[in-house]
Amino acid sequence: MSAWSPRSLWAEYKRCKVGLAGLALFAMLLALSVIAIASVPLDSYRQWNNPSHWTEYPRAAPPAWANYVTGLKLPEHMVLRNPTVRQSAAGWVRVVTHTYYFSFLYEAFPDDFLFKFSLIYGGSPPLVELSAERPDGLRMLLARIAAPPRPEGSEARAYNSAIFSTDVSLKVNLANCLADRVGVIVSPDGISPERMIFAKEGPSMAEGGTGVLKGDYAFQARFFLFGEGDDVLSSRLVIGGKVFGPFGTDDLRRDLSVGILWGTPIALSIGVSVAILSVSIGIAYGVISGYCGGRLDELMMRLNDVAYAIPALPFLILLALSLGRSLLYMMAYLVLFGWVGVAKVARSVALQIKAAPYIEAVELLGAPSRRIIFRHIAPQLIPYAMANIALSVPAAILAEAGLSFIGLGDPTMPTWGQILHDAQIHGAAIRGLWWWALSPGVMLALSSLAFVMMGYALDRALNPKMRGA
Amino acid sequence: MMGLMGFLIRRVLNMAAVLLVTVLLTIAILGPSADAILKRAIEQETRAEILQNKELVGKFKDPRELEDYVKSQIQGKVASMGLNDPWYSPRRLWAIAMKVMTLDFGQSYYIRGYGGSSNVKDIILESLPRTVLLFGTATLLIAVLGILVGAAAARRAGSILDKAVLGYAVLSNSFPLWWIGMLAILVFSYTLRIFPARATPPILPSDPAYPMALLYHMALPLLTIALIGFGGWAYIVRNLVAGILQEDFITVAKARGVPERKIVYGHALRSAAPPIVTIIALALSGSFGGAMITEAVFDWPGLGRLYWEAIGLLDVPVIVGLTYVSTLIFLLSVFIADVLYGVFDPRVRVG
C-alpha cells in the first residue's frame, strides 16, 4: 500500500474509460434526482398509495413515446388544468367561461373524457354548460346541469362535481346535435360520446364514424353565477387516452414517472449512505482487529467468519417483519450485513501497514494506539475504502430493491423495488404491461452499473498490477 | 486421508457454530413475538383437544365453566413449557433451540400444504425438493458454463472474448436476477409464447406426464438463473486462471511439452479449483437471496414462493421456519463447496 494523493488517484482514474462512463452515468442520475425533486410535487409522491389521488389518470397506459416505437398513433391521455378564463356580466348574472384548447392528432378515438369543476356559491345554484367545438367549426352542446339548490340565504360553500362522458344526457344532447346540424341520425345507445365528438363528419357517423377528425378542438364550460360571492374555483378537463407521460401508468392509474423519478434520489441515498456506513464500520473493525492482534484479533475474526456465513436475505426479512420497515430501519439492516466482507480485507491491509517501519517509529515515540489507528493507519485505507464504497452501493441498492420486491418496502416511500412488487402482483409481465416492469428495473440497473463502473476504475487506479492484464 | 477428515471436521464445527448463532439471532430478533406465536399455538392445540373430547365437554353444563376449564388447561401448558419465563432465560433458549434443531416450527396461520396440513415442517418439506431441483440444476449449469467460458477467456487474455466476459459479468451483476425473470416472462411467455409464464405445471404430480411438464415449466427460470448467474463465475474463474497462467510452473509445463489446451484446462484450472470453489461458495451467499426471489417471480412452487406467500399473509411461523431451513440449505451448499475444496487441493487432501 503506497502513499496516495487525491490528484494522483484522479490522474490514474481518468485513464480508465469505463470509470469515466460510470462517472457520467452517476452525474446523469444526480441530475435526474434534482429534476425529480424540483419538478414532481412532493404531494403527488406522498399520495402514491392513495388511489383517490390518481382517478384522473388512465389505467395501465403505456408511455407516450411508445407510439414512435409501435408506429401506432394512440391518443395520449391529457389532463388539462389551465383553461383560458373569461368573465362577462349581464345584469345580475355573471358568466365565467373556461375554454380548453388542444389539438388532437391521433388515429384512435379518446377512451373517455371528464370535466371536473369546483364552485363556491350561496343561495341560488349556478348553471354549468359544457360544449365542444370541432376543428371543422361544428359546435356541440354536451351537457347543461345545475348545481344542487341550497336554502335561500345560506352561507357560500364549495361544491365539487364532474361531468363524465358516460352520462346519458350527454349522449342524448350529442345525438340531437348531430341530427339537427349534420343530419345524421344516431342512436344514442350504441355510440359513445367521444366517437360522436371526434369522428369525421359524414353519414358514417351513424355507425360510429370511420376515422378521427384531426385538428384543434376547444372544450368550453360556461358557468352562470347568480349570487354576489359566487365563483368558479377551478376546473380541469381530462381527455382519456391510451398512452400517458414519459413512463406510462400502472394498473392503479398511478403516473409511473412520479415513482420512478422520485425513486432516483431515494435509491442513491440508500445506496450511498449504506455503503459509506458499512465500509467505515468494516474498516474500523478490520483495522482494530489487525492492529491490536492477539486474542482480540482471534475473537473478532472468528466472529467475522460466522457473520460471513449467515445468509442475508432471510434475516433481513425477519428484521423487517419484527422491528419495522421504515426506510431508515431498512438502511440499518443493510449496514448490519454490509460491513462483514470489508472487515476481512481491511484487516490484512492494516497488518501490512502496521509492519511498515514508520509505524514502528511512531510507536517508539509513544503515540497511543488510538492515535496510530486513526491518524496513521486509517487514512492510508481511504482509497481502498472509496473503491469498496463504490462497489457496495449497488449491493445496497439491489438489496433494498429485493426486500421491497418481496413486499417489505417502506409503505410511505415508493421505491423502484416496490413498483416492481406491484407490477409482479398485478401480473405486469404476464399481461405484457412492459413499461411497468421495464423502467424501474432499467433504473436499478443503471444506478448499480454507474457505481460498479466507478468502483472498477478506482480499483484499477489503486492496484496497478491489474492494469497490465 | 487424515488431512481431509481433519479439514472436514473443522468445517462441520464452523457450520455448527453458524447454525447456533443463527438460532440465537432469530430468537433475539423475534423475542417476545415468538412467544406469542408459541402461546397461540398452544392455545389452539389445547382448545381443539378439549373440544374434540365430547365426553369431557358433556360434563360441563355452563359454557362459561368450560371456558374457564380450557383457560386453566392452557395456563398449565404454558407454564409447563416454561413460557412464563422471559424468552432470554437459558432454559427457554435451550428449549427453542431444540425445537428448531428438530425442525419443529409449529402450525402455520393461513398457509396450508398440498395435503391440507398446517404443520410448518410439512409445508416447508413439500417445497424443499423443488427448490433443490431448480437451484441444484441451475448451479450445475452455471458452474459448467462459468468454468468453461472463464478458462477460455483466460486463455486468450485481452481478446474480444475476454473483454466480453468482463462486460457481461459487470452487466449481469448489475441487474437484479428477479427483474430479469420478469423480463424473461414478458419476452418468452407473453410476446414469443415459447415458455409458460407460470412455472407450476397445471397437472397433478401423480400424472405420468408430470416429469416432462415439470421440465418444460422449469426451463425458463432455469435458463434465466443460469444465464444471469454464469457471468460472475466466468469472471472469477477468468481472473484466477489468468493469474495462475503467469506462474512459473505453467511456463515449465509449456517447456516440457504439455499442449496448451491441457495447460489451461488441466494444470491451470486444477490449480485454480480450490480458490474457485472458495470464492464461489462466498458468491453463493450473494446470489442466494436473488435466487429465492426469482422463484416467486416464476411462481415456482419452492421455498422462495413460499416466502413470498408467507410474507404477503404475514404467516410468521412459516417465515421463521423458512429462515432456518434456507440458512441450513445455504450452509450445506457452502459445506459441499468445502468438501470439493478438499478433494481438489492435494495440499488439504494429504497434508
Next chain:
Amino acid sequence: MEALAVEELRAYYFPADKPPLRAVDGVSFELKGGLSMGFVGESGCGKSTLGLALLRLLPSPGRIISGAVRLNGVDLMSLSEGEFDRIVRWKRISMIFQGAMNALSPVYTIGHQLSEPLVYRLGLPKRDARELSIKALWEVGLDEGIMDRYPHELSGGMKQRVMIAMALALRPDILIADEPTTALDVVVQAQILNLLKDLRERLSISIMLLTHDLGVVSEIADAIAVMYAGEIVELGPSDLIFSDPKHPYTRGLLAAAPRIRGGKSKPTPILGSPPDLANPPKGCRFRPRCLTAIPSCERAPPTVELGSNRMVRCWLYG
C-alpha cells in the same frame, strides 16, 4: 565445434504505453559441447531473460528483436514456433527454472509431471514414460517412492532434483540452469551443484548456469560471462576471470562477494544500483557506478579481445 552460438541477441519487453525494457541487448557468446558457462550478474541484469529467450519462452510482452542462435550449426531463428517446439525445446535445450518451489504444478503428482515430457515430446505410452521417469529419478538420487507424491510434500532440494531429472529426461545438448541453488540451504546447495557437475560429466551436456552467486559459478563453470544491464561486459575462462578480472564491474563483483578462497579484505559492495533498462545510460552502462570512469566512457565501449577466448567491453582496454 561449439554446441551453442549466440550472436547479438536482443530481447526486449514492451509494456503498454511505456518505452521498451532492453533486458537482453546484444549478447554474443559460444558454448562448447560438454562445457559449462556461468552467466553472472545482479538480479535484473537480463540473465533470466536470456535463458527464456533461448527457449523462446519469454513471457508477454517480451519479444526477441534480433540476433542469431545456432545449435550445432543449425540456425534456430529460422525455425517456426511449431518446429522449434517439436525439435528444440526440451529435447535439445532444456531448463531448470528459478525458484524450484514454483516450478512444479501443485495439483499433479511428481510421476505425472515427470512423464509429461516423455509422453508429449517423445510420444511414449504412459507405462513406458513412467518407467523412464523412475530411472530419471534414480539418476538424480531420488527414490521411486516419490512418484505418487505431490510437490508440497517434498523438500526444496528434492523438488530441485525432480526438476533436474525432468530437464534431463530427454537428454538435451544444453541445460540452462537459472539460479538452481537459490532458496536452498547451504548443504543442499552443495549437493545440487555436485549433482549437476556429475550429470554433466556422465551425460556430456553443456550447462549454462545463470546466477548472481560467484561461489556457485566457481564450483562448476569452465567459462564465465559477466552480465550488466543486458550486456555481457566480460567473458573468459573461469580461472582467469577470478584471478585477473579486467572489467571494473567484474572487479566490483569479486570485491563484493564473500571471500571464497580465503582473502583477508572485507567484502565491499558496489555503490549505486543497476540502471533502468527502459532508459539505460548512454555509452558504457556501468559508467555512473564506475570508480575508474573516463570521458570516453560516454561513448559505447569497444569489445576488446584479450587473447584466448577472453573479451572485455571497456574503454580502459580499448
